[in-house]
Amino acid sequence: TMLRVAIMGLGSYGTRVADAMKDSKKAKLVGVVSGTPSKVKEWQSKYGIPEKNCYNYENFDAIKDNPDIDAVYIITPNGLHHDQTLRVAKAGKHVICEKPMGINAKECREMVEACRKANVKLLVGYRMRLEPNTLEIVRMRKDGELGKIMFFQGLSGFRIGDPTQWRLDKKLAGGGAMMDIGIYAVNGSRYMVGEDPVWVTAQETKTDPVKFKDGVDETIQFQFGFPSGAVASCLSTYSMNNLDRFFLNGEKGFAELHPATGYGPIKGRTHKGELNKPHVTHQTLQMDRMAEIILEGKEPELPLDGEEGLKDLIIIDAIYKAVKSGKKETIEI
Numbered sequence: 001t002m003l004r005v006a007i008m009g010l011g012s013y014g015t016r017v018a019d020a021m022k023d024s025k026k027a028k029l030v031g032v033v034s035g036t037p038s039k040v041k042e043w044q045s046k047y048g049i050p051e052k053n054c055y056n057y058e059n060f061d062a063i064k065d066n067p068d069i070d071a072v073y074i075i076t077p078n079g080l081h082h083d084q085t086l087r088v089a090k091a092g093k094h095v096i097c098e099k100p101m102g103i104n105a106k107e108c109r110e111m112v113e114a115c116r117k118a119n120v121k122l123l124v125g126y127r128m129r130l131e132p133n134t135l136e137i138v139r140m141r142k143d144g145e146l147g148k149i150m151f152f153q154g155l156s157g158f159r160i161g162d163p164t165q166w167r168l169d170k171k172l173a174g175g176g177a178m179m180d181i182g183i184y185a186v187n188g189s190r191y192m193v194g195e196d197p198v199w200v201t202a203q204e205t206k207t208d209p210v211k212f213k214d215g216v217d218e219t220i221q222f223q224f225g226f227p228s229g230a231v232a233s234c235l236s237t238y239s240m241n242n243l244d245r246f247f248l249n250g251e252k253g254f255a256e257l258h259p260a261t262g263y264g265p266i267k268g269r270t271h272k273g274e275l276n277k278p279h280v281t282h283q284t285l286q287m288d289r290m291a292e293i294i295l296e297g298k299e300p301e302l303p304l305d306g307e308e309g310l311k312d313l314i315i316i317d318a319i320y321k322a323v324k325s326g327k328k329e330t331i332e333i
């Protein structure tokens with residue numbers, strides 16, 4: 001049996017996921033939630049979606065009475081994820097939610113709790129946690145091939161265009177580059193190092209306060225300390241291109257991913273040579289794995305559930321706090 005998925009939010013990433021799901025052997029797109037009737041029509045004909053599986057943002061609570069939908073994949077602006085997840089959970093359907101899961105730890109805690117209560121799964125679209133080159137580095141690290149881990153560097157950014165887009169609107173985005181792209185370095189630092197950070201220092205710089213309004217971060221550099229003594233140094237930005245690189249250094253070797261989080265192919269290299277895992281479309285792989293998690297109870301090598309989404313927002317809350325205080329802040333996960 002296939003995981004029958006409805007996509008909420010028919011924007012650019014939603015379209016990418018829908019196209020990739022065509023090749024999934026375990027998940028299929030069967031429904032939509034959208035505020036734009038013309039897009040619904042277009043998706044209905046493009047993906048063969050029946051009228052009875054089409055909803056809008058006012059009536060989607062009625063999905064609870066639809067036995068033909070198992071899960072709703074929320075691919076809307078960040079600031080909407082929390083409320084939408086609560087409503088989907090209440091409708092008794094599994095939730096797949098895009099990153100960032102919510103815009104702060106409080107929201108994420110409520111989302112985890114709502115899904116636990118409703119007895120539905122909550123998974124986050126952390127596709128890199130399933131990517132083969134990434135997992136090979138994680139394997140090498142676990143097997144001791146890199147020795148004791150000393151340092152991680154995560155560079156995550158791109159130059160953002162249109163100043164009117166929701167990504168630059170604090171209410172819908174929850175912040176700026178950190179919420180959108182810096183989160184890759186936050187999340188990456190945890191699976192590359194293999195620990196969760198316990199302290200953070202952070203510095204913000206803004207070259208364009210008109211484009212990047214109050215509460216919308218343009219560039220933040222941040223540093224982590226881990227329980228083992230390992231440290232990390234990261235950059236999150238909306239004003240530089242060609243910035244998608246992870247570097248992990250241990251006492252016996254190193255691992256590099258560059259590009260580290262783009263749609264692929266991901267390129268990896270270690271002290272032992274190039275990594276050559278074949279490219280797989282991330283979103284197809286993700287839907288296959290998520291169907292296995294939801295329908296078969298399989299555990300992924302790296303978890304990508306609500307607890308992981310929450311951890312990143314606890315850390316991001318601490319990063320913003322450190323920017324404000326200028327001090328080293330404790331991270332309590």
Ligand code: NAD
Pocket residue numbers: 009010011012013014035075076077078080098099100125126127166172180
């Ligand atoms: P987008 O702007 O292309 O699409 C967002 C969709 O939400 C649009 O169809 C829009 O109509 C709809 N929407 C519903 N309510 C809205 C409202 N009140 N205001 C504005 N739009 C509303 O954005 P996107 O790039 O598809 O991003 C959507 C989500 O997916 C974000 O949370 C983003 O972080 C995430 N994302 C994840 C990845 C990944 O690789 N995992 C990549 C891109 C985006």
